[in-house]
Amino acid sequence: xxxxxxxxxxxxxxxxxxxVNAVEDVSFSLNEGEILGIVGESGSGKSVTALSIMGLxxxxxxxxxxxxxxxxxxxxxxxSERQMQxxxxxxxxxxxxxxxxxxxxVFSIGxxxxxxxxxxxxxxxxxxxxxxxxxxxxVGIPAAARRLDDYPHQMSGGQRQRVMIAMALACRPRLLIAxxxxxxxxxTIQAQILDLLMDLRDEFGMAIIIITxxxxxxxxxxxxxxxxxxxxxxxxxxxxRIFDHPRHPYTRGLLECVPSLTEDRARLVAIPGTLPEPARxxxxxxxAPRCAHAExxxxxxxxxLESLEPSHTAACFRARExxx
Amino acid sequence: MTQPLLEAxxxxxxxxxxxxGFFGLTPAVKLRAVDDVSLSIMPGETLGLVGExxxxxxxxxxxxLRLIEPSAGKIRFDGxxxxxxxxxxxxxxxxxxxxxxxxxxxxxxxxxxxEDIVAEPLVIHGKPSGEATRREVRAMLDRVGLPxxxxxRFPHEFSGGQRQRIGIARAxxLKPRLIVCDEAVSALDVxxxxxxxxLLQDLQREMGLTYLFIAHDLSVVRHISDRVAVMxxxxxxxxxxxxxxxxxxxHPYTKGLIAAVPASHPSLRSRGRRVRxxxxxxSAINPPSGCRFHTRCxxxxxxxxxxxxxxxxxxxxxxxxxxxxxxxxG
Numbered sequence: 001x002x003x004x005x006x007x008x009x010x011x012x013x014x015x016x017x018x019x020v021n022a023v024e025d026v027s028f029s030l031n032e033g034e035i036l037g038i039v040g041e042s043g044s045g046k047s048v049t050a051l052s053i054m055g056l057x058x059x060x061x062x063x064x065x066x067x068x069x070x071x072x073x074x075x076x077x078x079x080s081e082r083q084m085q086x087x088x089x090x091x092x093x094x095x096x097x098x099x100x101x102x103x104x105x106v107f108s109i110g111x112x113x114x115x116x117x118x119x120x121x122x123x124x125x126x127x128x129x130x131x132x133x134x135x136x137x138x139v140g141i142p143a144a145a146r147r148l149d150d151y152p153h154q155m156s157g158g159q160r161q162r163v164m165i166a167m168a169l170a171c172r173p174r175l176l177i178a179x180x181x182x183x184x185x186x187x188t189i190q191a192q193i194l195d196l197l198m199d200l201r202d203e204f205g206m207a208i209i210i211i212t213x214x215x216x217x218x219x220x221x222x223x224x225x226x227x228x229x230x231x232x233x234x235x236x237x238x239x240x241r242i243f244d245h246p247r248h249p250y251t252r253g254l255l256e257c258v259p260s261l262t263e264d265r266a267r268l269v270a271i272p273g274t275l276p277e278p279a280r281x282x283x284x285x286x287x288a289p290r291c292a293h294a295e296x297x298x299x300x301x302x303x304x305l306e307s308l309e310p311s312h313t314a315a316c317f318r319a320r321e322x323x324x
Numbered sequence: 325m326t327q328p329l330l331e332a333x334x335x336x337x338x339x340x341x342x343x344x345g346f347f348g349l350t351p352a353v354k355l356r357a358v359d360d361v362s363l364s365i366m367p368g369e370t371l372g373l374v375g376e377x378x379x380x381x382x383x384x385x386x387x388x389l390r391l392i393e394p395s396a397g398k399i400r401f402d403g404x405x406x407x408x409x410x411x412x413x414x415x416x417x418x419x420x421x422x423x424x425x426x427x428x429x430x431x432x433x434x435x436x437x438x439e440d441i442v443a444e445p446l447v448i449h450g451k452p453s454g455e456a457t458r459r460e461v462r463a464m465l466d467r468v469g470l471p472x473x474x475x476x477r478f479p480h481e482f483s484g485g486q487r488q489r490i491g492i493a494r495a496x497x498l499k500p501r502l503i504v505c506d507e508a509v510s511a512l513d514v515x516x517x518x519x520x521x522x523l524l525q526d527l528q529r530e531m532g533l534t535y536l537f538i539a540h541d542l543s544v545v546r547h548i549s550d551r552v553a554v555m556x557x558x559x560x561x562x563x564x565x566x567x568x569x570x571x572x573x574x575h576p577y578t579k580g581l582i583a584a585v586p587a588s589h590p591s592l593r594s595r596g597r598r599v600r601x602x603x604x605x606x607s608a609i610n611p612p613s614g615c616r617f618h619t620r621c622x623x624x625x626x627x628x629x630x631x632x633x634x635x636x637x638x639x640x641x642x643x644x645x646x647x648x649x650x651x652x653x654g
Contacts, residue, residue, distance in 0.1 A: 041513040042484075156604040157377075186376035187540065188601040191584035195595050213514065216586025220593055239590040257518035259547035261570065261585055267525070268547065270518035274483040290515075 001073065002029035003207050004053070004175060008067035011045075011052045014060055017279045021065065022048040024231045027305075032174065033205045035198075037222030037239065039212055039254070043275050044228040046211045050177045054094055055084045072174065089120050093168030097180035099160035103152040109136075109163045110148030117170045135166040140196060158189035162196070169200065176200075179211045194220050215255060219243065224311075227251045230276050230286035233305060237312040247314040247323055250287045285317065293318055327403055328364035329534050330388060330421075330502055335361045335397035337383055341609060355609050357383040359558035361397070362635070367501070370528070370535040372549030372566070374542060374581070376605055379555040381538045385504045388536065389421050390414060402501070419449055422495035424488070426507035431491055432479040438465070439475035442493045449498060460497065468493045468523060485516035489523070496527065504536045509544060521548060542585050546570050551641075554578045557608055557616040560635060564642040574644045577601070577617045615647065623648055 011023040023045040030036050040046045051057045053069050055076060068077040071091060076084070088094075096102045104112060113132040117123065123131065129148070136144035139162040152160055161181060168176055178197065182190035198221060201208055210221050218225055218239065225242045227235040227250065235248040246252045256269040273290040276282060282289050284299035291298070298317055305313040308320065316322070336359055340352040358380045365371045373381045386392045388399060390406060398407050406417050422445075425431040432441055442461045447453055462472050468489040479487055488508065495503055505524065509517045521544060527533060539545050545552060545566075552569040554562045554577065562575040573579045580601035587593050603620050606612055612619045618628040627647050635645040 041515060158604055186605070187542065187584045188376065188580060189604065190586070191594065191598075191600055192602075194586070195600065198595055214586065215514075216588065219587045219590050220595070222590070243589045253515060257515050259521075259543045260588065261543045261546060261582070262588075265547065268518040268521055270522055271515035272519070274485055274516060275513060 003032045003034075003072060004030040004209075005070040006049070006053065006067070007070070009049065009052060009064070009069065010066040011048050011057065011062060012065040013062050013278075015279060019065075020278045021231055022062075022278055023052065026067070026228075026233055028226055028233065028236065030175070030207050030209065032207055033201065035201060035208045035210060035221055035223045037210050037212065037218040037225045038228060039215060039218050039225060040228035041213055041254075041275055043230060043278055045231040046228050047179055049228070050094070050179050050209065050211055054088060054092060054177065055079065055081070056094075086120070089116065089171035089173065091173060092175045092177060093171060093173035094177040094179065095161070095164045095168050095181050097183050099157065099164045099184075100152060102164055103160060105152055108149045108151055109155070110150075113163070113167050113170055116167050120171050131170065132166075135170050136163070138169070138200075139163070139166045140192070141166070156189075157185055158192065161185060161189075161193055165193075165196065165200070169204075172204065173206060175207045175209070177209045177211070180213070181210070182217065183212070183214075190217075197221065215243075215258060227254070230281050231278065232286065232302075232315065234287065234316070235314040236305070237309075241309075241312055245312075245323070247308055247312065247319045248287075248316045249291050249293050249322070251314075253290075285315075293322055326367060328400075329367040329402055330536070331364040331398075331400040332384075332388060333362050333398040333400075335384070335387055335399065336395045337380075337387055337392065338395045353609055356558050356611070357608060358387060358394075361555075361558075361560050363553055363560060363563060365502070365534055365536060367534055368528075368532055369550045370537050370548055372545035372552040373536060373538045373555065374540065374545050374552060375555035376540065376581075378557070378605055378608060380558040380608070381555050382506055384555070385423070385506050385536060385538050389418070389423060389504060391423070415449075419498045420500050421502040421504070422498065422500040423504040423506060424491050424495050424508040426510050432487060432494075434479055437476055437478060438470075438482075438490055441479070441490060442497055445494060445498050461493075464493045464497050467527070468496070469519075483516070484512050485519060488512065488520050492520075492523065492527070496531070499531070501532075502534045502536070504538065506538045507540070508537075510539060510541065517544070524548065542570075542582060554581065557605065557611050559616060559632075559645065560643075561617065561645045562643065563635075564639075568639075568642050574638060574642070574649050575617075575646050576621050576623050576648070580620075580622075615645075 007027050009026040010021055012019045012021050026049055038046045064077050068075055110132050113135060114128045117128055117131055133144045141147055141162055182193050222239045225239050226233055229250050235251045246255060253271040257271055271290050284301055285303050288294040288298040303315045303317050305315045307313050337357045339355045339357055341355050342353050361384060375381050387394050401417060439461055443457050446457055451457055465474055470489050509520050537548050549566050552566050553560050556577050562578045583598040599622055601620050606619055614630050615628040615633050618624045633645045633647045633650060635643050637643050638649050
């Protein structure tokens with residue numbers, strides 16, 4: 001049985017223009033110890049998917065309009081805030097892009113880590129402290145015992161992200177959701193944090209969902225990849241297949257539009273046009289207005305995810321005829 | 325030999341930080357944001373400037389245009405020393421040098437129409453607003469890929485990529501020779517980023533522009549640059565043609581920076597295979613002694629803690645500031 005199952009998830013937001021689906025018909029599953037990468041650009045719905053799983057979207061304006069989320073056999077959609085509490089932490093932990101806004105500036109990092117543990121386990125103070133030091137040590141904060149009484153502003157961006165990871169790990173979650181965990185960090189620090197996430201997966205066997213706009217981060221971490229565009233999943237495959245045989249024109253464009261670090265290219269292959277705003281998405285295939293292969297029929301209906309190979313699906317009417 | 329379009333010699337910028345406090349008793353400390361930087365940019369070339377946050381690359385870009393005043397050093401533009409030019413003379417020089425910022429939204433006045441935004445530099449430089457100016461603006465918008473109907477609209481009506489096109493149109497309207505692109509494509513989604521990179525390259529070819537391209541994305545810098553300068557904590561540690569910087573980097577920081585770029589395919593994963601630069605960037609307020617990179621360098625030697633290495637030429641056009649590559653005395 002899968003650890004996490006998301007089925008036909010649709011999350012809607014009430015806006016000035018009426019109700020808009022930020023995420024539509026998203027389905028995927030995740031096994032214990034697996035790393036799933038969700039890649040997409042602004043407005044793709046990748047973060048809303050994560051927040052929907054965690055039950056962290058304020059309602060109103062957001063609501064789960066359809067579908068369900070099952071974690072370790074338990075249905076999460078429809079649970080009350082109180083029922084969700086014991087699942088967040090020991091079940092599913094989450095880290096965000098900007099650690100400074102997720103940490104409380106007026107409490108020491110030690111207090112914040114200990115509070116997280118205390119919320120789920122009753123331990124004497126000395127043991128709480130020891131566990132917090134062990135967690136900081138585990139995520140690579142040097143002289144952890146001395147840093148415990150530091151405040152978030154006394155740490156660098158990379159160290160703050162390590163603290164966030166320590167807090168998420170303090171409850172030994174079976175699933176860690178990392179939403180753009182390295183986007184705000186410098187490239188040398190990003191490499192350190194990605195190494196750390198992989199080490200932790202190997203050591204604790206936890207599953208990870210890593211959400212990013214960066215195909216490089218996907219290449220470094222993911223076992224399997226979900227590509228999202230304008231609120232929908234448009235392709236899913238094992239990581240190597242996504243890079244070697246992308247079947248959706250958008251996935252192909254996403255891989256081609258970034259310059260290479262080793263090869264010279266005279267000109268970048270850009271995707272024309274702009275990303276549609278959630279309230280102004282085109283009819284039919286949402287990528288059609290930017291797609292070089294679009295035909296008039298592409299704007300008639302929304303293409304469903306279709307299985308092209310075992311464990312490889314894409315939502316494109318022309319996927320079969322376009323692939324060599 | 326042609327002379328450089330822009331040249332900096334021993335450029336420095338110090339900021340006083342802190343100070344004040346209780347009854348003003350806390351002394352201010354000096355932050356050396358840019359420390360003894362010399363570089364040159366030839367006409368028509370693109371010099372990439374890379375480094376991590378806090379390395380001083382944006383400050384250097386602003387210094388070169390004298391948008392902020394240097395604490396020491398010289399700047400020459402087209403052979404003319406502009407370091408101490410007065411306001412009026414500097415205004416004339418500035419027609420030839422413009423800047424495009426990272427956040428096009430923050431850099432565009434939300435209450436002005438696109439026409440007024442793009443025409444503003446012309447008006448400031450004494451061109452009367454009228455039909456001729458309107459035509460010029462329309463032609464420039466067309467050149468950067470915006471329709472004429474964009475003229476009456478306001479910045480918030482545009483997407484990030486389109487707003488960056490507006491910023492580029494404003495920078496180009498005076499027909500400058502040098503453009504400083506300060507993280508000009510960093511905030512854009514990758515599918516749109518490629519459009520803007522292509523646009524910048526087309527405009528360079530057509531208008532003979534010279535770029536200082538400041539960015540932290542090493543792949544984009546490699547793509548657009550002819551030469552690349554690498555900065556660390558206020559200093560240039562390596563400059564060379566891009567093939568040398570990416571193919572045969574000499575400074576351990578440059579090597580580590582390139583090794584930290586995520587792989588392009590899952591089979592090339594870097595974990596456990598590439599040397600990582602450990603730790604964080606130290607504070608520029610109290611930078612490490614000697615070579616500023618010595619606290620993170622995998623090859624650190626005793627001399628590195630004592631003496632700062634000079635930026636020396638190791639091969640034609642390739643300069644490095646590292647004790648490992650300095651020719652041993654005697």
